[in-house]
Amino acid sequence: MSKGVLLVNLGSPDSTNPKDVKKYLGEFLMDPRVIDLPLWARTLLVKGIILNTRPKKSAAAYQKIWWEEGSPLIVLSERLQKKVQERVDIPVALAMRYGSMTLKKGLQSLVDQGVDEILTIPLYPQFAMATTETIDVKVEELKNEFFPQLTIKSLPAFYNKPEYIEVLSKSIAEKLEGLEYEHLLFSYHGVPERHIRKSDITNGNCKMDGKCCFKKGSKQHEFCYRHQCEMTTVQVAKNLKLKNGTYSTSFQSRLGFDPWLKPYTDRTIERMGKEGVKKMAIVTPAFVSDCLETLEEIAMEGEEIFHEVGGETFTTIPCLNERDDWADVLSKWVNEWVDVEAAVVSE
Known part of the structure; x- marks a missing residue:
């Protein structure tokens, strides 16, 4: 063969162009594994509301990057x-x-x-x-x-493959070398909490309490997005010998009003700035290529939030890219x- x-x-x-953005968003958001509502409800939400309000805003965001x-x-x-x-x-x-x-x-x-x-x-x-x-x-x-x-x-x-963790860790270390920072935030793309439950092959083992993610040996971990994000952070932190309290995990890009994975990235950035963190670095390990969510949502909107609440230095770490x-x-x-x-x- x-x-x-x-x-x-x-x-x-x-x-x-807003027309191209609308076409793309329509295909993306009508995917039943992205917005996992019944067809009638998904159609009403996407075609009746989102595609009539969001394309111009998204087009403007794309134009920035x-x-x-x-x-x-x-x-x-x-x-x-x-x-x-x-x-x-x-x-x-x-x-x-x-x-x-x-x-x-x-x-x-x-x-x-x-x-x-x-x-x-x-x-x-x-x-x-x-x-x-x-x-x-x-x-x-x-x-x-x-x-x-x-x-x-x-x-x-491949979140737990040693080769991936090694190259991810190296890319972060290179950006942080010689840089003074107080906190490294690992920001992953968010998903609705119900997606985690739907992927639970153990039928109820996932408690959504942030604890079962760290229990060893669960069959659910093979398909648990939250566990895999948490473990990515843990393994990179171990590789980089990061001290407890100097790093954490958050989730970005939520949509709608249903509960999504917490803590939310934007609120975490805001909270840390208000608590006196002046120098923050942020990495986005759910993405291997820089895109709208990293270049605009994090590097632009995230930095603006940080500065508004008193933060001074906001360093974004590139994705693995090429x-x-x-x-x-x-x-x-x-x-x-x-x-x-x-x-x-x-x-």
Whole structure:
């Protein structure tokens, strides 16, 4: 069998034009794994309310961070894909879950190169319904409808892989070197609390009390986004030898009025500023590519909040983006998959 790899990221509007942003938001928010309401309720919320109020505001936010080459997330993902391709001997394609760089196009590009066995790599360190799961489900739907000849496997969440923790830790250490800071905040993309419960394969083991995340041996941890975020922080803090009290975890980008994972990033930044923290650094390990949520929501809005309440220095740490060592790690995982599959065939 001829193998290939499909890197998959979130996606982006084609431009900062409100019409393009509205189209993108419509596809994204109508995904039942993003807004997991009954179709009638999701349609009413998204098409009746959000798409009539949010596109202009979101377009203005995109305009603040848009590059000459296009969407930062797309550009950075393309650079990463190119570097991984240079490091492996099989075809590597790139696709987005939403937007014009569709999963179907990504799969077709590999098929056109003679590939019939694909490893998809969702570029999300932690598992979540609205990220990894929606990619896996959509890929399976496309396979069944258009590519029945393909054999497709997906790389599981890699939040606890030593190579990932090492490169993430190194990227943070490089930015913090010589920098005076009082607190390092690990900000992860938020999800509704009900998503955590829906992903609970133990049917009730998750208590949403912040304690079960740290219990060892729970089967639920394989699919618990909160646990995986907490463990990412713990492992990086251990690697960097951070002292207790000098770092913490929070969650950003909530939508609507339902309870989302706490503590909230914006309120945490505000609280710390009010409590006298003058120098803060912030990293966003739920993302491997800088995007609207990191470049605008954190680096711009977060800094503004911090300064408004008396904070002085607000340092944002870039995502892994197209770092050479990150491309090395992805290439290592690809080659390991190729070697394992080759060994199975030879048996």
